[in-house]
Amino acid sequence: MTSRAGTLAEPSDLIDPEAVSAAYYDLIPDVTNPAQKVVFGTSGHRGSSLDSAFNEAHIAAITQAIVEYRAGQGITGPLFIGRDTHILSGPAERTALEVLAGNGVHVLADAEGGYVPTPVVSHAIIAYNADPQNTDQADGIVVTPSHNPPRDGGFKYNPPHGGPADSDATTWIANRANEIIAGGNAEVKKSMVSPGRHDFLRGYVIDLAKIIDFEAIKKAGIRIGADPLGGASVEYWAAIRDAYDLDLTVMNPSVDPTWRFMTLDWDEKIRMDPSSASVMASVVARKDEFDITTGNDADADRHGIVTPDGGLMNPNHYLAVAIQYLYTHRPEWRSDAAIGKTLVSSSIIDKVAESLGRRLWEVPVGFKWFVPGLIDGSVAFGGEESAGASFLRADGTVWTTDKDGIILALLASEILAVTGKTPSQLYTELTEKFGDPVYQRVDAAASKEQKARLGKLSGDDITATELAGDPIIAKLSEAPGNGAAVGGVKVVTEKAWFAARPSGTEDVYKIYAESFEGPEHLKRVQEEAKTIVDAALGA
Structure with missing residues (x-):
């Protein structure tokens, strides 16, 4: 069957915006179901209202958790909020504004009620915190699932440094949000107070x-x-x-x-x-x-x-x-x-x-x-x-x-x-x-247990000494720049490398590979990468 990739979307490909919006309010998540819990990936919590993964209960609880987190961190300045053009971003922003108002947080939303790109929110936070006249600290929320399909919603928190929150913050916020949802959102405070306005664009x-x-x-x-x-x-x-x-x-x-x-x-x-x-x-x-x-x-x-x-x-x-x-x-x-x-x-x-x-x-x-x-x-x-x-x-x-x-x-x-x-x-x-490197990312099947093992794999678990005919010169499970765990492994030779990381959403692991020796060599690297990783995982 011929792929339709690269061709214009057809009516059958399109979402029903009204159904997606209605599900946001109508469906109640069950946080005992892992697929319906609040989970922060590298860029916040994402999911679809149609799957009970991005609903009003989620956003109210996450926002309440953010309020408590920022209070615990001594953050008392304004919170900048922006949203993108996804259908769920509007309802989610409204929910967040109600919870922030209910908790007495000073919020700054777009002056024209318009859309606000992620970098613009970061820029605003940094500008506010760099101003010597401001003695408090600002932070922000961006309502976006980034490049995800139209049915999805996304919600991320940027602390006073203006960038994505680190895993300590997101883990605390996600755990607290799930507690709140499990309690029927009884701890969520809401109010209809209008937010302050900020000219993000100018x-x-x-x-x-x-x-x-x-x-x-x-x-x-x-x-x-x-x-x-x-x-x-x-x-x-x-x-x-x-x-x-x-x-x-x-x-x-x-x-x-x-x-x-x-x-x-x-x-x-x-x-x-x-x-x-x-x-x-x-x-x-x-x-x-x-x-x-x-x-x-x-x-x-x-x-x-x-x-x-x-x-x-x-x-x-x-x-x-x-x-x-x-x-x-x-x-x-x-x-x-x-x-x-x-x-x-x-x-x-x-x-x-x-x-x-x-x-x-x-x-x-x-x-x-x-x-x-x-x-x-x-x-x-x-x-x-x-x-x-x-x-x-x-x-x-x-x-x-x-x-x-x-x-x-x-x-x-x-x-x-x-x-x-x-x-x-x-x-x-x-x-x-x-030289002219050839680079590609492919996926390989892996069970949840294998993905968990891959995420904790050490370079020492790789027993191979060669990759595509060349000696392996590095087996990394920590990044050279800052020593942080990579959540997988990277194997390097003088001519090529591969890295394997578990997918956060599917039962696969991702193999990133590059060769300076051309497409055929890259293919060999990819094939051997799968064999090397599977051996380390006991597959």
């Missing part, structure tokens, strides 16, 4: 001049096509165009809870992942109309970069180019500022770091690990293989501590304006210098 857009060289973009006449993919950045792109007088077209300003204008992802589901060629098919089709074309997911924490000569860039490729450019065009950054990457990102970044004479700071999956370095300037760039990154302002101070797909999209135009070359052309130059 504050963020004006500040962009401190991190992006708009003069260079304008002078070079770069023609930009920006597609919000129906997400929260839609008003922001128009505002950026007007504020900086750019030749910028908002390719699709539509917002529709069904996302009927999207092309289907690899599994024929509607997703707003700008790093997916299938999702970005309609954007790529217009690549010759612009010098740089970009996409963002629903909360704009991810980016997709399209060039006329190269099409949609692999996220790893663009991260390598962005790093090479930024560390040679930001003279005010600290000379000892490291390059941050997750350990499943391409090792061409390692080679770029070495050529720049910069320290590589390799951490587990999850943007939260970059937060301390971005705050103190010791890490000037932090990036994930899944097309999420942020970097410092031109003066070397913190911009956001959450992923910012808007600045990464704008950076592509700055790179072309300043160098005269597209990011695709610059990546080709990097491969000519360092």
